[in-house]
Amino acid sequence: MPAITEDKIRAIGRVLNDTNRPLKERFRALFTLKNIGGKIAIDSIEECFKDPSALLKHELAYCLGQMQDSTAIPILTAVLEDTSQEPMVRHEAAEALGAIGSPEVIQLLEKYCQDPVIEVAETCQLALGRIKWLASSGEEEEKLPRNPYTSVDPTPPSPETDVSILKKTLVDDTKSLFERYRAMFALRNLNTKESTLALGEGLKSGSALFRHEVAFVLGQMQNEASVPFLKESLEDCSENEMVRHECAEALGAIASSECFEILERYLKDDKRVVKESCEIALDMCEYENSPEFQYADTLLKV
Numbered sequence: 001m002p003a004i005t006e007d008k009i010r011a012i013g014r015v016l017n018d019t020n021r022p023l024k025e026r027f028r029a030l031f032t033l034k035n036i037g038g039k040i041a042i043d044s045i046e047e048c049f050k051d052p053s054a055l056l057k058h059e060l061a062y063c064l065g066q067m068q069d070s071t072a073i074p075i076l077t078a079v080l081e082d083t084s085q086e087p088m089v090r091h092e093a094a095e096a097l098g099a100i101g102s103p104e105v106i107q108l109l110e111k112y113c114q115d116p117v118i119e120v121a122e123t124c125q126l127a128l129g130r131i132k133w134l135a136s137s138g139e140e141e142e143k144l145p146r147n148p149y150t151s152v153d154p155t156p157p158s159p160e161t162d163v164s165i166l167k168k169t170l171v172d173d174t175k176s177l178f179e180r181y182r183a184m185f186a187l188r189n190l191n192t193k194e195s196t197l198a199l200g201e202g203l204k205s206g207s208a209l210f211r212h213e214v215a216f217v218l219g220q221m222q223n224e225a226s227v228p229f230l231k232e233s234l235e236d237c238s239e240n241e242m243v244r245h246e247c248a249e250a251l252g253a254i255a256s257s258e259c260f261e262i263l264e265r266y267l268k269d270d271k272r273v274v275k276e277s278c279e280i281a282l283d284m285c286e287y288e289n290s291p292e293f294q295y296a297d298t299l300l301k302v
Contacts, residue, residue: 004036006040009033009036009038009040009041009044010040010044012029012032012033012036012041012044013029013033013040013041013043013044013045013047014044015029016029016030016033016044016045016048017044017047017048017051019051023053023055023056023276023279023280024279024280024283026056027056027059027280027283030045030048030056030059030060030063031063033045033063034063034066034067037067037069038069039071041067042064042067042069042071042072042075045060045063045064045072045075046072046075048060049075049079049085053272053276054086054088054089054272054273055245055272055273055276055277055280056276057079057085057086057089058086058088058089058091058092059092061076061079061089061092061093061095061096062092062095062096064076064096065092065095065096065097065098065099065100065152066096066099066151066152068099068100068101068152069100070100070102072096072100073097073100073102073104073105076093076094076096076097076100077093077097077105077108079093080093080094080097080108080112080120087117087119087120087242088119088241088242088245088273090115090117090120091117091119091120091123091209091242092123094109094112094120094123094124094127095123095126095127095154097109097127098123098126098127098128098130098131098154099127099130099152099154101130101131101134102131103131103135105127105131106128106131106132109124109127109128109131110124110128112124113125113128118207118208118209119207119208119209119242122177122207122209122210123154123209125177125178126154126155126177126178126181127154129155129178130154130155130156133155133156137156143159144156144157144159145157145159145161145189147185147189148189148191149188149189149220151220153181153185154181154213155178155181155182155185156182156185157182157185157186157188157189158179158182158183158185158186159186160183160186161186161190163187163190163192163194163195163198166183166186166187166195166198167183167187167198167201169182169183170183170184170187170198170199170201170202170205171201171202171205171206173205173206177206177207177209177210180206180210181210181213184199184202184213184214184217185217187199187217188217188220188221191221191223193223193225196218196221196223196225196226197225199214199217199218199221199226199229200218200225200226200228200229201229202214203215203218203229203230203232203233203243203247208240208242208243209242211233211239211240211243212240212242212243212245212246213246215230215233215243215246215247215249215250216246216249216250218230218250219246219249219250219251219252219253219254220253222253222254222255223254224254224256226250226254227251227254227256227258227259227262230247230250230251230254231247231251231262233247234247234248234251234262234266234274235262237270241271241273241274242273244269244271244274244277245271245273245274245276245277246277248263248266248274248277248278248281249277249280249281249284251263251281252278252280252281252282252283252284252285253281253284253288255284255285255288255289259281259285260282260285263278263281263282263285264278264282266278267279267282
């Protein structure tokens with residue numbers, strides 16, 4: 001397969017930065033750039049941080065973290081330090097710095113561990129924990145079960161496999177956030193109905209940052225047993241918009257007919273980030289139920 005040319009990468013970048021394009025097209029351009037990688041792709045993503053959509057900007061930061069390219073560190077640093085950026089965008093920049101995992105950002109993250117925005121402070125604490133764990137994990141990392149997902153996660157999973165023990169840790173407010181996240185990712189990796197129901201209980205526990213991550217992993221699992229929990233949180237207009245947005249995207253990933261109906265009801269939500277998340281989630285629903293996706297999924301199972 002021929003290598004993609006620089007001109008084509010720039011063309012994809014123009015789609016990402018074109019505010020006249022539908023948001024779903026810009027998201028597709030973003031994830032294409034993430035998969036391509038390299039300086040031109042990163043430059044195009046950086047340019048888009050001036051966009052008014054917090055949802056899109058938070059996804060830009062997420063993608064830069066998943067690319068794990070240290071070239072993005074100055075970009076993410078600038079976003080984290082910019083207090084005019086929305087909390088969910090700054091939080092995602094901090095998480096992305098943790099995903100890249102370079103010790104050079106330790107001092108920066110320590111500075112923002114006491115940020116007045118709790119979601120930012122907690123994310124910096126987790127990112128620091130991940131970087132320090134990477135430096136000292138040694139044999140433990142080798143013994144951990146393989147992550148069945150492609151994501152670079154904020155923490156490693158717990159080596160524990162007993163759902164009842166993991167659930168107890170997950171909902172225990174006296175445990176550190178790092179420990180609770182480890183239990184969360186272990187439950188995700190099990191991906192059974194029992195582990196899904198345990199995670200669903202986590203949507204009623206902890207901070208907004210914690211609950212939003214629970215919703216994210218439920219979307220990764222795509223287990224329909226989680227739909228009632230996600231629906232309840234999305235429908236709760238008093239819930240933090242960061243959590244509601246993630247619930248909407250998780251429903252889009254599950255893509256059942258019930259999910260489609262739920263998402264359509266919130267296309268005109270008062271919160272912009274929730275409304276836009278429902279638009280993106282409905283596009284995900286349509287794709288996952290399309291013949292193209294079904295064919296690709298069949299090939300992956302051969």
